[in-house]
Amino acid sequence: MANKTHQADRRRIEEEMTMVKSELQRLAVKLENKPEWSLGQGDPAVQEWELNFELKKEAEHRLKSLETALAKLASGSYAICETCGKTIDPERLAILPETTRCVECARKKL
Numbered sequence: 623m624a625n626k627t628h629q630a631d632r633r634r635i636e637e638e639m640t641m642v643k644s645e646l647q648r649l650a651v652k653l654e655n656k657p658e659w660s661l662g663q664g665d666p667a668v669q670e671w672e673l674n675f676e677l678k679k680e681a682e683h684r685l686k687s688l689e690t691a692l693a694k695l696a697s698g699s700y701a702i703c704e705t706c707g708k709t710i711d712p713e714r715l716a717i718l719p720e721t722t723r724c725v726e727c728a729r730k731k732l
């Protein structure tokens with residue numbers, strides 16, 4: 623019974639990974655052209671570069687989380703809250719497929 627659900631979960635995670643990967647490629651191209659820092663802090667080119675750099679770090683982090691989610695799916699521990707051991711709400715997983723905590727634990731930040 624869980625198999626069907628997990629197929630959908632897997633597909634969703636893989637789709638997310640594809641999106642994050644293309645985002646990373648896009649950012650890598652943008653980050654190749656590093657502006658002159660001597661232009662100063664207020665320079666829009668410098669600010670944009672810094673923003674893209676932050677976005678790249680976030681995307682890399684997300685990709686790792688998605689890879690972890692795939693591994694959990696394979697080992698059968700996917701959709702189980704790491705903190706309290708309850709099943710994570712499918713609606714939450716639909717929005718955040720890489721999450722490792724249920725809504726309550728995430729809110730409590732345990």
Ligand SMILES: [Zn+2]
Nearest residue numbers: 703706724727
């Ligand atoms: Zn929990």
